Amino acid sequence: MPRLSEVIAALDSLWPPGRAEQWDAVGTVCGDPGAEVRRVLFAVDPVQEIADEAIRLGADLLVTHHPLYLRGTSTVAASTFKGRVVHDLIKHDVALHVAHTNADTADPGVSDALAGALGLRVLRPLVPDPSDPAGRRGLGRVCELDHPLSLREFGARAAERLPAAAQGVRVAGDQDAVVRTVAVSGGSGDGLFDQARNAGVDAFLTADLRHHPVSEAIQTSTLGLVDAAHWATEWPWCEQAAAQLDEISDRHGWDLRVHVSKTVTDPWSAHFAPTDAVTPSAPGAPARSPGAPN
Template identity: 35%
Template sequence: MLRVKDIVGWITEAYPPSLAEDWDRIGLGCGDPDAEVGSVLLAIDPTADVVAEARRTGAQLLLTHHPLLLRGLHAVRRDEPKGRVLFDLIEGGIAQLAAHTNADSAASGVSDALADVLGLIDRRPLQPQPGPALDKVVTFVPPEHVEAVIDALADAGAGAIGDYDRCAFTSPGTGQFRPLPGAEPFLGDVGELERTPEVRVELVLPRGRRAGVLRALRASHPYEEPAFDLLELAAEPSDAGLGRVGRLPEPLPAREVARRLAAGLPPTATGARLGGDPDRTIATVAVLGGAGDSLLDDVLLTDADLYVTSDLRHHPAQDFLARPGAPALVDVPHWAAEWTWLPHAEQMLTRRASEAGAALTTTVSTLNTDPWVERFGG
């Protein structure tokens, strides 16, 4: 039988917490990590109606995109909205787990799910996260000791690149030094200048392995005082980050892109709204699930012809569209845009449960938790 902590582990691997914004409150918001789980309900919002659905379906875990406790509570009362939800979760024996901005930025997360609606290809993050922090260690070793030093550094975590390990670069040269009084040199004599063949050895390493690699270098190097350089490498952009930028399979007028997008999203009262020239030809599209006007300046730095996001405010949108050559805008309902991620997350849970040989029932909620329920005029 699976336990809550097993599902938490799967979510952590798929949507690393390190990708979350520092203001976010992701992870297990309510529940016992050791409680058994046979059924999961997936939804965008942890509202009272969604919790009631979880109780009806017999779910022991509610996986939501939005956190339940994003802002601090000073009291848990049944007569207040958050308190009522907490009471219902606890009384129903239901844990609540949130994957929010970590799922926004992760590969195969919210941004990719929204990009899938338009079939975008050749995708890249709109605001990429930096790749892993790497160092390079460079040392100088007598030729007959090179392999032993490389082995020791590799065992300490250096020299791994993708599916390869023990990756190193070596080049011959000449080293020189003069042992001073008190030294016990491996080569040469105290007070005498020594020149000797040496091999320059270079390996990359995760920055978190720095201390262990340097200990291994000093322990394996034959010199009493080995010379080395430790260089911090510039991080490459990763395939994770907020938003996605990609190409349409074929260019389309802006109004047609907006129509296709609206048809591919769950129906809502407000629907999609297009800003800019409806006849403009769109080849490249930037998307961001959830509120996205904070990334308007980032969009201007791309080759996007159209930006799709939610919760665009009047003045930022107006000012953006007034810029020469600015992309068109499509504003889509927040809930609808992010709902596209739920089937992806469900597939991941189903696959992980199958790999673990565990029985798990999953249900994607279709309950519309968009706050707007009816539209008038316009």
């Protein structure tokens, strides 16, 4: 069985910590470098449900995309929810390792996995890494579809192929516009509108799109926007990452058992869409049309 230090070295070869953004918090959060690793669990979020799952599974290592302590901390007291995660993991000999922005820009990275889930062919990075002479690393991906779709049909494809989350998939722009090329970026992406427009793509799929940037984007360009749940756009990376570690395990004869959590940790738990029915009103008050402001 490999030691934790050996497995971490392999993970760092896939997603070098030095390629993470300066504000990021990647690497090993807890774990004994000399401990043996037999079972590994990949997940998006290091929340209590995932820690509990890793413990039930008998995992020796939990690898998450999102950091536990992104902004640092002065305490890991178990009276805080993050401190409880740390305490529970250490108590059950489960190490925690994070690959965040260093996995976003890797080749393959988070957006490659997202493109694969959507059946897209990757052409190049949306924001190339200037330190990569091959031009394969970078943030986001510019892709092409296997055949043209309308923006409406592409939004429906995203809803069908991405993991289900309460938010669903939202679309902004001309629903009948033809989509042949798409930019994708796993996670929050409304800071990349300029890059998507400059790439000349027909649509941009990402997550966490806000009202004002979207309103301005559709007023100033024909770019179609597809907004999926943050968790759903990043979860495909877990399967890709697990496959990468499986290959390394086979090459080294480690015989690791690698798992991917299917627990939905998107924080939104319900979505209520408007209906065609007339909204009931208080007695004596006029009926309010669906969607009318209060």
